[in-house]
Amino acid sequence: MAESEEELKNLLMKVKEESAKYGLKRNIKKTKIMATGPITSWQIEGDEMEAVRDFTFLGSMITADGDSSHEIKRRLLLGRRAMTCLDSILRSRDVTLPTKVCIVKAMAFPVVMYGSESWTIKKADRRRIYAFELWCWRRLLRIPWTARRSNASILKEISPECSLEGQIVKLRLQYFGHLMRREDSLEKTLMLGKMEGTRRRGRQRTRWLDSVFWVTSMSLTKLREVVEDRGAWRALVHGVTKSRTRLTTIFTIFKEDMSHILSIYLSANAFQHSVVPVQLVTHKQGFRVTLIEQEHEWGGTSACMEEHGLGIWDAHQNAYAVHRNTAWRDRSLTSWMCSCMPTPLVPPASAMCTEDWCGSP
Numbered sequence: 001m002a003e004s005e006e007e008l009k010n011l012l013m014k015v016k017e018e019s020a021k022y023g024l025k026r027n028i029k030k031t032k033i034m035a036t037g038p039i040t041s042w043q044i045e046g047d048e049m050e051a052v053r054d055f056t057f058l059g060s061m062i063t064a065d066g067d068s069s070h071e072i073k074r075r076l077l078l079g080r081r082a083m084t085c086l087d088s089i090l091r092s093r094d095v096t097l098p099t100k101v102c103i104v105k106a107m108a109f110p111v112v113m114y115g116s117e118s119w120t121i122k123k124a125d126r127r128r129i130y131a132f133e134l135w136c137w138r139r140l141l142r143i144p145w146t147a148r149r150s151n152a153s154i155l156k157e158i159s160p161e162c163s164l165e166g167q168i169v170k171l172r173l174q175y176f177g178h179l180m181r182r183e184d185s186l187e188k189t190l191m192l193g194k195m196e197g198t199r200r201r202g203r204q205r206t207r208w209l210d211s212v213f214w215v216t217s218m219s220l221t222k223l224r225e226v227v228e229d230r231g232a233w234r235a236l237v238h239g240v241t242k243s244r245t246r247l248t249t250i251f252t253i254f255k256e257d258m259s260h261i262l263s264i265y266l267s268a269n270a271f272q273h274s275v276v277p278v279q280l281v282t283h284k285q286g287f288r289v290t291l292i293e294q295e296h297e298w299g300g301t302s303a304c305m306e307e308h309g310l311g312i313w314d315a316h317q318n319a320y321a322v323h324r325n326t327a328w329r330d331r332s333l334t335s336w337m338c339s340c341m342p343t344p345l346v347p348p349a350s351a352m353c354t355e356d357w358c359g360s361p
């Protein structure tokens with residue numbers, strides 16, 4: 001790596017001199033450069049080197065703009081190739097379903113997750129990863145794409161302990177904790193460093209550190225404190241990983257006249273849960289929303305949740321939110337909405353608990 005053309009030229013000359021001591025000669029056809037600036041070609045000692053926008057290094061694709069989407073697409077294609085190589089095993093009737101699931105997790109998923117610690121995953125990338133995972137399970141169960149089988153029924157039959165995205169999140173958090181505990185390193189400097197200059201107009205690109213903040217819901221100051229306690233950090237990583245399930249929550253929204261019925265299937269990046277009886281919550285614009293009460297298995301989050309099991313989908317944050325004893329009074333709840341509704345939900349009088357709006361009917 002070099003900051004200028006002159007520095008790069010000196011670096012290549014040193015490589016050439018040291019290689020000559022061992023009888024090695026530089027292959028100019030295999031030597032390429034990648035620059036962040038508008039450089040199309042570059043010469044050294046009369047030899048012209050090609051400037052590329054991306055290259056593969058140690059099995060991972062590195063691009064000039066730092067976008068991980070190209071590498072994610074490439075890894076998903078390699079994962080599909082690995083799945084097709086397992087067809088003879090997956091079609092065998094002598095292998096049980098749990099064994100086939102373990103084979104897919106051991107042979108196909110690691111191909112996709114290689115180098116995923118450094119990925120900056122966007123919303124479109126998450127959809128691709130989710131689609132790949134469902135494609136793997138459908139191929140394992142030999143379900144054609146024409147079959148009218150919901151993703152929820154497939155996940156229920158497979159019963160995966162953790163989604164592919166959850167495993168990627170686990171690797172990223174483990175790598176983050178490893179970097180934060182190091183005193184001085186280039187990776188930590190790049191992760192925590194700030195660029196000089198002014199920001200561009202419009203929304204800024206998602207940073208790698210933003211994904212850590214998003215999955216943990218913690219600030220950098222709080223994360224610095226937690227990573228120093230290895231036991232607490234492992235517990236946090238385990239809890240976040242378990243929360244990245246792909247069980248499906250069904251919300252049925254309808255008007256008072258029952259003339260319009262719409263079923264929305266939302267991928268619940270939620271706490272693990274089991275479905276229990278439903279409860280009605282009235283919307284102030286004349287809608288009624290059927291909420292599926294859920295009980296999650298990540299203990300200690302909310303005593304109210306453990307007792308009453310009332311939760312609501314946060315469409316903006318793409319997460320299954322659990323309201324606590326004072327949640328309805330929290331100003332942040334003004335942004336909690338059903339995905340089809342222009343105004344927030346309000347708690348009905350029948351859903352109030354006598355003790356501080358706890359949500360008990």
